[in-house]
Amino acid sequence: MIEIAPSILSADFSNLADEIKKCEKAGVKILHIDIMDGHFVPNITIGPVVVESLRKKTKMILDTHLMITDPEKYIEPFAKAGSDWLTFHIEAVKKPSALIKKIKSLKLKAGISLNPATPVSKLSKYLNELDLVLVMSVNPGFGGQGFIPSALKKISELKKLTKNQNVKISVDGGINFDTISGAVKAGSDIIVAGNSVFRSGLSIAKSIKKLRLRIEKHE
Ligand code: DX5
Numbered sequence: 477m478i479e480i481a482p483s484i485l486s487a488d489f490s491n492l493a494d495e496i497k498k499c500e501k502a503g504v505k506i507l508h509i510d511i512m513d514g515h516f517v518p519n520i521t522i523g524p525v526v527v528e529s530l531r532k533k534t535k536m537i538l539d540t541h542l543m544i545t546d547p548e549k550y551i552e553p554f555a556k557a558g559s560d561w562l563t564f565h566i567e568a569v570k571k572p573s574a575l576i577k578k579i580k581s582l583k584l585k586a587g588i589s590l591n592p593a594t595p596v597s598k599l600s601k602y603l604n605e606l607d608l609v610l611v612m613s614v615n616p617g618f619g620g621q622g623f624i625p626s627a628l629k630k631i632s633e634l635k636k637l638t639k640n641q642n643v644k645i646s647v648d649g650g651i652n653f654d655t656i657s658g659a660v661k662a663g664s665d666i667i668v669a670g671n672s673v674f675r676s677g678l679s680i681a682k683s684i685k686k687l688r689l690r691i692e693k694h695e
């Protein structure tokens with residue numbers, strides 16, 4: 477079953493509790509949280525305090541995407557704040573295995589993300605240690621950017637490589653009512669969607685329903 481993970485980056489931050497309740501009511505199981513440090517990416521977002529507040533408001537899986545340098549310093553704070561999944565960027569670390577182990581030792585699911593310019597070969601040797609691979613289909617930093625089609629090839633490649641493994645493949649960036657079909661056909665298990673959930677012009681419930689219908693059509 478393919479899941480939609482709304483990215484709160486595009487939500488109304490002055491009304492976050494309400495926005496995520498609407499997602500939960502629409503049957504969402506995974507909430508995607510973008511952590512940016514103004515260093516690994518040019519933008520700054522939120523830290524563990526906000527995750528801690530969200531944790532009190534929802535039982536959804538908190539899928540935490542660390543777009544930060546030195547992610548090793550922040551594994552424990554995010555684990556304590558209540559994150560369920562922690563994904564770091566392979567471009568930001570020298571020893572991915574050590575970080576995966578640390579995340580797992582805290583009983584969280586571990587993921588690695590790949591920037592659009594980073595090939596799958598950079599992480600293939602870690603696949604058997606991972607729970608999740610997050611394929612970026614935009615350059616990380618901002619919501620609402622256009623989908624980069626070369627991500628599709630990487631998703632299919634990863635799908636083949638993980639055939640007998642329990643690794644979820646997630647796609648992140650530029651997913652809308654049109655681009656979602658390619659991401660589904662390529663083999664994504666999780667579809668991260670920011671603007672197309674929170675800023676589509678439709679209600680959150682209707683946006684999610686429309687995305688789901690597209691998934692069903694192409695599964
Ligand atoms: C980009 C973030 C994405 C982003 C997705 O750096 O990692 O999660 O918020 O937003 P949309 O779906 O609007 O591209």
Ligand code: ZN
Nearest residue numbers: 483510541648
């Ligand atoms: Zn993200």
